[in-house]
Amino acid sequence: MRRFPASLWFAFLICLVLAGVTAAAFAMLKPVAERTGDFTLVLQYAPYALGPLAGLLSFIAICILNGIRRLFRLRMIPYLHPVIVLAGIVPWLIFSWVLLDDPRYTPVAGVIMDFFARPLLWGSLTAFLLTILLSIPLFLPTKK
Amino acid sequence: MMIARNARSRGRLLLGRGKNTMLLGLLLPASLLLTGCLGTLMGALCEVSPDSDHCYQASAVQEGNDDNCDKVSGKDFGGYSNPPKDKCHLLIAENTGDASTCSKIEGGMMSYTEEECLAAAFKNHTVEDCKTAEDEMACRSAWGKNGKGCGDGYVYDKSKGGCDVKKEEPEPTENPFDNDKVKEDLKTIGDAGKSGYMQLLDWDIEHEKDPDRLAGLQKYKEFLEGAGEKLEEVTTTFEKLQDLKKIFIDSYDPKDSIENMSASSILAPGFFDRLKDKLTGGSEPDNASRAEDALTVYEKMLERQKDNDFLQQSRLSRVGDTIISTAKDKATEKLKESAEELAKGIAGDAFAVVGIVDHALSSFQEEAQKQMFVGLAAAYNRQRESIAQSNPNLSPEEIHKRTVQNVKDNPYEDVPNSGFVKYGNIIENGDCSTAGNNPLCIDNRVFWTAMDKTYEFSHRAKK
Numbered sequence: 026m027r028r029f030p031a032s033l034w035f036a037f038l039i040c041l042v043l044a045g046v047t048a049a050a051f052a053m054l055k056p057v058a059e060r061t062g063d064f065t066l067v068l069q070y071a072p073y074a075l076g077p078l079a080g081l082l083s084f085i086a087i088c089i090l091n092g093i094r095r096l097f098r099l100r101m102i103p104y105l106h107p108v109i110v111l112a113g114i115v116p117w118l119i120f121s122w123v124l125l126d127d128p129r130y131t132p133v134a135g136v137i138m139d140f141f142a143r144p145l146l147w148g149s150l151t152a153f154l155l156t157i158l159l160s161i162p163l164f165l166p167t168k169k
Numbered sequence: 170m171m172i173a174r175n176a177r178s179r180g181r182l183l184l185g186r187g188k189n190t191m192l193l194g195l196l197l198p199a200s201l202l203l204t205g206c207l208g209t210l211m212g213a214l215c216e217v218s219p220d221s222d223h224c225y226q227a228s229a230v231q232e233g234n235d236d237n238c239d240k241v242s243g244k245d246f247g248g249y250s251n252p253p254k255d256k257c258h259l260l261i262a263e264n265t266g267d268a269s270t271c272s273k274i275e276g277g278m279m280s281y282t283e284e285e286c287l288a289a290a291f292k293n294h295t296v297e298d299c300k301t302a303e304d305e306m307a308c309r310s311a312w313g314k315n316g317k318g319c320g321d322g323y324v325y326d327k328s329k330g331g332c333d334v335k336k337e338e339p340e341p342t343e344n345p346f347d348n349d350k351v352k353e354d355l356k357t358i359g360d361a362g363k364s365g366y367m368q369l370l371d372w373d374i375e376h377e378k379d380p381d382r383l384a385g386l387q388k389y390k391e392f393l394e395g396a397g398e399k400l401e402e403v404t405t406t407f408e409k410l411q412d413l414k415k416i417f418i419d420s421y422d423p424k425d426s427i428e429n430m431s432a433s434s435i436l437a438p439g440f441f442d443r444l445k446d447k448l449t450g451g452s453e454p455d456n457a458s459r460a461e462d463a464l465t466v467y468e469k470m471l472e473r474q475k476d477n478d479f480l481q482q483s484r485l486s487r488v489g490d491t492i493i494s495t496a497k498d499k500a501t502e503k504l505k506e507s508a509e510e511l512a513k514g515i516a517g518d519a520f521a522v523v524g525i526v527d528h529a530l531s532s533f534q535e536e537a538q539k540q541m542f543v544g545l546a547a548a549y550n551r552q553r554e555s556i557a558q559s560n561p562n563l564s565p566e567e568i569h570k571r572t573v574q575n576v577k578d579n580p581y582e583d584v585p586n587s588g589f590v591k592y593g594n595i596i597e598n599g600d601c602s603t604a605g606n607n608p609l610c611i612d613n614r615v616f617w618t619a620m621d622k623t624y625e626f627s628h629r630a631k632k
Contacts, residue, residue, distance in 0.1 A: 054450070056450075122447065123206065124206075124207060125447045127206075127207045127208075127231070128231075128233070128264070130230050130231050130233065130260070130264045131227045131230050131231045133211065133227055133231070134207055134231050137207060139450065143447070143448070143450060146447055146448060147448060150448075
């Protein structure tokens, strides 16, 4: 159990959760927008792509940070791995949180918040909490 | 093993640096993102948008900043007017309550007027919304110029045509009657009228500008006149009378008054409520939820009023203690009671009976009875909406007054198609101070204030 959070499969799983939960949240929430005009078709499908895109970008960022970690020879410090995974996930959490704090003064703002920011908040929050949960074994004392 | 040990120690050495780099990496994008970026992002895309006018309009409205409105060219209107730009200013005024943006409206054919813009700004906003405006003084001045006042702490200067910060009143000059002779001649309460102490007090009343302190001084004067007859022979000193004056002034001090309580601090959502709203999109408040909010504010205000009542009660007993010496005999006790009764009779609500609030607090916490109070609060909201819509030019204070009167006058006629309206019993039972053990009562000092403040909060928070 301690080896998994320290492996790259852990990062891959978390990014998969980010992608899947974001897409699932959009499907469950079923946001509705008025006056979408030419963008109706786009808005039906584009939010599904947001989750995988965010997941892919996060995975790339995590791989880069892990590469930097190797460069500085910090591989032997196991709890750095979940920290790096969090570093790949937390920006989406902050981004979606801040977007949802904006006032809804225009229809465009409403669409961005309902179709993109809210599902992304679900996905990033779930990934964040799962990372914390699965990293707990790393901090427990080992039996020698 | 040596290599591994070296790697580990190097790791520990570098960890500090590695940690800092990671933190910076996290904070840098966060600091860029934490600036409310949606309007800015939209503005950045307008350069390449096919409809740049409406794009800049949307960006400016989303940011609540009318600088981008200047980028709306209105090229499709042949230069006679620029409706998209005028609408930009109007929408910003409507969303933020910043009336100063209306002065930039050009008007013209098929466009909007400054009056329409001002009406949109004043609807569902108050002058205090100017605190979040880009130029607060310009915003307040626009409100003041249109007869809506400049807000707390500001006054409208007609000569300048704008609002100014209210200046502190200069200290009153020394009372010419305050001299040692007054102090020497004052031996008993009966002497207060003869020794010049009353002249001293009249001078203070004439020069007092603060209405709350003035009320306290006037009641103190009435008390002294009454005490001069009933407690004529009771010994006192100048210092004791000044202490007494302070007790009366403190009793009218509005510092802890429920009028100064803010509904927004009571009803502001906590972190988990905000998280839930962000995850689920929140829900539009309906009549029932607004009425329940009003009861939450009522409950918090009752608790503050309870503390205030205890303070007033202790001041009342200090009135007796200040006038009469603390020797414990029957005659002294009777004199003390007499002094307290006199003070209560004159100052009325300022020395209220403790215990009303406990009864009022428990009366609506029973679930079965709570719905009647919810009904009463909902009736207030309904009546107020209706009066505000049919009399748009009335001030909020006047609308509140008429609403309270309407609810009290017609409790059974508010919603005729909904069957018997039960909260009428609450109105008929009057105040908790006179309702005895009947649980269906309200503390009139607090209830209507809570309704007023919650209504104003919910109508501002609606946007």
